[in-house]
Amino acid sequence: MPDSGPIAVDAMGGDDGLRVMLAGVARARRAAEGTRFLLVGDEDAIAKGLDAHPGLRGASEIVHAPETVKGDEKPSAAIRRAKKTSLGIAIDLVKQGRAAAAVSSGNTGAMMAMAKVALRTMPGIDRPALAAPLPTLGDNDVIMLDLGANAEVDAQNLVQFAVMGAAFARTVLDLETPRVALLNIGSEDQKGTDTIRDASQLLKQGKRLPLRFDGFIEGDRLSRGDVDVIVCDGFSGNIALKTAEGTARFVADLLKRAFRSSVRSKIGFLISRPATELLRDHLDPNKHNGAVFLGLNGIVVKSHGGANELGVATAIGNAVKMVRHDLTRRIAEDLGRFEKAAAA
Structure with missing residues (x-):
């Protein structure tokens, strides 16, 4: 299986925000040794929050985002601010190839819209x-x-x-x-x-x-x-x-x-x-x-907004599995087989 690569985490998303997100990432790191993380959000707040998780500091890199997407923000408005928000930047890191997957507990509608615009659908989907x-x-x-x-x-x-x-x-x-x-x-x-x-x-x-x-x-x-x-x-x-x-x-x-x-x-x-x-x-x-969100040119995982530390770790763990098993390639191969069988 290929190396999982870094997982971009919107550290500012979710009902309980940074504290729960960092605790979930730390728990996921212990369960999936060797995984690295790009923690996206307010640089100073994340750096301070990492004091409670010293083991995570060496396995992560902070990517500063000056703004966040509000829970009730309309997708159209969120897309216009994508380059400045922690959610938009986390997804863009996947598009750039700097991250293998993005995980967020933030606004579902905004996340779906941003992912579709940034990553586009796979060929055949x-x-x-x-x-x-x-x-x-x-x-x-x-x-x-x-x-x-x-x-x-x-x-x-x-x-x-x-x-x-x-x-x-x-x-x-x-x-x-x-x-x-x-x-x-x-x-x-x-x-x-x-x-x-x-x-x-x-x-x-x-x-x-x-x-x-x-x-x-x-x-x-x-x-x-x-x-x-x-x-x-x-x-x-x-x-x-x-x-x-x-x-x-x-x-x-x-x-x-x-x-x-x-x-x-x-x-x-x-x-x-x-x-x-x-x-x-x-x-x-x-x-x-x-x-x-299946069918995109990249892996984007939505964690429940009210998820606790275990929930965030579970979502990240699933993202790691999908990357290590090269889910996007599997979908493309399976779809290709089906199309050949249908044509025959």
């Missing part, structure tokens, strides 16, 4: 897609895409998403032949829109691809662990993601209310605490953090 790992009942997470980058797509876009998602799963989940399914309103071949059915027919022809197409999957089976990659348009994917997150919070709040309802319930909580702690640990979003 019409649209980039936002992909992220989600927890399941199985041994591995499930990769889902698109999660909001493209509200409307055609069958060819869905096929490209499937190829990119499978390459991502092979890299991050260490799977040789990921199982891929299209999100649909039913599992029968005749269900769904023309676009989804056409994409299914195209994927059935992709026998040379390092993936196994398992047809359609319904929304109630997203977290069962039956497949490794779930493909959909960005409109459906974003709704499914937010619904799953809301349901998880709803169940957690119900459990809290139930356990606090009476003395007997509180005693029951103490007895069942090991099980509830296991549940909370499994659903911890910081262990599944790190969405990536």
Whole structure:
């Protein structure tokens, strides 16, 4: 595997800012020895923050950025200030070849817009897609895409998403032949829109691809662990993601209310605490953090804005894996195989 090269980190992004970002980078450095970092942001603030992480100082270089992108800033406004902001400079370091990947917990819309403008889409890819790992009942997470980058797509876009998602799963989940399914309103071949059915027919022809197409999957089976990659348009994917997150919070709040309802319930909580702690640990979003914009000429990873030290380290760790496994090259090769098979 090629050396990971330096990872550019927007040190000023995220809800908790510099403190959590530096703690996450330090944790990622310990997990991936030999990795170097370009810490982008206010030079004086970063230098002072590194006093709490002496081991990180020798593995990093500070790249000064005089401004930051606000959480509610419009993408169009952020793009105009890209050359001055920590987010824009981190992405530009990837474009220049100085960084192997960029990681930020900042504004998602601005990050997506900046990445598309700076890095452009790969040859053969019409649209980039936002992909992220989600927890399941199985041994591995499930990769889902698109999660909001493209509200409307055609069958060819869905096929490209499937190829990119499978390459991502092979890299991050260490799977040789990921199982891929299209999100649909039913599992029968005749269900769904023309676009989804056409994409299914195209994927059935992709026998040379390092993936196994398992047809359609319904929304109630997203977290069962039956497949490794779930493909959909960005409109459906974003709704499914937010619904799953809301349901998880709803169940957690119900459990809290139930356990606090009476003395007997509180005693029951103490007895069942090991099980509830296991549940909370499994659903911890910081262990599944790190969405990536697939299909660009470079790797850009979005960490959740509210991620803690573990979450930031997880996102950076995924970026390191993608670089070391040369994800961009894998996507290009897989897409080339599919196009040859389709032409034949």
